[in-house]
Amino acid sequence: MPGTTSATPKLEDLRVRLSEIQQGHLLRFADDLAPAELEALCAQIAALDLESVPALVREYVHSKPSFDPGSATIAPPPGYMRGGDWDIERFRSAGEQLLREGKVAAFTVAGGQGSRLGYDGPKGCYPGGAVTGKPLFACLADWIHSAQDRYGATVPWYIMTSPLNHEATVAFFKQHDHFGLSPDNIMFFAQGVLPSFDMATGKILLASKGTVATNPDGHGGSLRALAHSGALEDMKRRGVEHISYVQIDNPLARVVDPVFIGLHAAAPNSSGEMSTKVVAKTEPGEKVGVVCTIDGKPGVIEYSDLPEATAAQRNPDGTLTLRAGNIALHMLSRSFVERITSGDLSLPYHRAEKKVPCIDPETGQSVDPSEPNAVKLEMFVFDAIPLCRNSIVYEVERADEFAPIKNAEGNDSIESSARIQTERAASWLDARGVKVPRKSDGSSDCVLEISPRTATRPEELRPESIEPIRSGEKRAI
């Protein structure tokens, strides 16, 4: 009988607290649970920030907050644009020096649920290499190998998981011998979670009679997780000063980019706090956040919040004025993350309507919704940009660094990513005089993948060591 377990006082306390915030249903099935199950449920509930629940329901479930720039002046951010008049080699050298000194760490956020991909396992285990089919984690690990070989120093790798995929991620690394990297230089830690809410009622959903439905707290949760996990301490101990932030789902992400590191750390107009790599937006309505300044302060505006007329403004040369499209590649300084997480860091929440299987709080029956039934809240890492004194952007060629895998098919799928990986490789080979077979529409008649261990830019390819490429061939270089 649950009523006779050691959990009883906690249970009664919790009942009172929950009914005060209109979430009493979470313990409705307590009598159906075995003592250990009930204890686990109580622990899960007690770990939630219950005080904040009524405000979250009011502000994010029953209303849909949106950003209104009003009369604010939105302008392009200070930055280093493609074709601009700046000395790329100077910043490459600065970045390389920091790498030689072991002052740079890689940080991958891999705690997402990958619901659009529909893959059964952590997204990082998904095959991302166009030819090799190697897992996304391996694609990123190759960059770390490449940097360690070139600069003769360790690049420690911090990997954020979520409580939902932590064990599977750690086991995958073990199974793959940490992709040849030293496990001593890889640290895994789980991010926090938030409860998922019933969209209609604001009640926290139950995944089962004994489990609250939760979701990871977004990639913005990574900053707090860096602090709470001890990762920042570990970085300090190792002498790491700069953190290269990449997401798990972009196999072309330059995990270690000396130019970006150099700009972030040494550009005269950089605060060295948080910098962002961007690509030129293709059209005003493209669904990508824009890095900008808002009344002179650095920030990112989501595409849905950017007024149409502002998005459509053009420079005299015809390029979009606000073209700095955010591709979620950032440099952060350790001291910046320490500063913003030392107090009570509160990034805003973003609301998403999702389908979340749950149980009916009245009947206890399972519900597998065919339409979104839930509100999930997440924090976004780019909301830390306004906390910087100033923040620069570095514009790169889209096809060179951005081949995301988000969906099972169509746009941003493994097929589209493999095409981008191939075309990037083809352009590098072209630049080095290696003939790439083409179809009549000009696209490559082959599948190509260049490992960063072979080359991180065209100049590093050795054309003499590359056999002629045949039509229809799949070639990993």
Ligand code: UTP
């Ligand atoms: P996405 O926004 O694409 O989300 O994450 P997702 O969870 O991977 O996929 P969907 O939306 O459910 O289909 C972008 C990056 O941020 C990480 C993801 O792992 C990915 O690298 N992320 C996202 C986290 O680490 N934690 C989160 O809570 C959310």
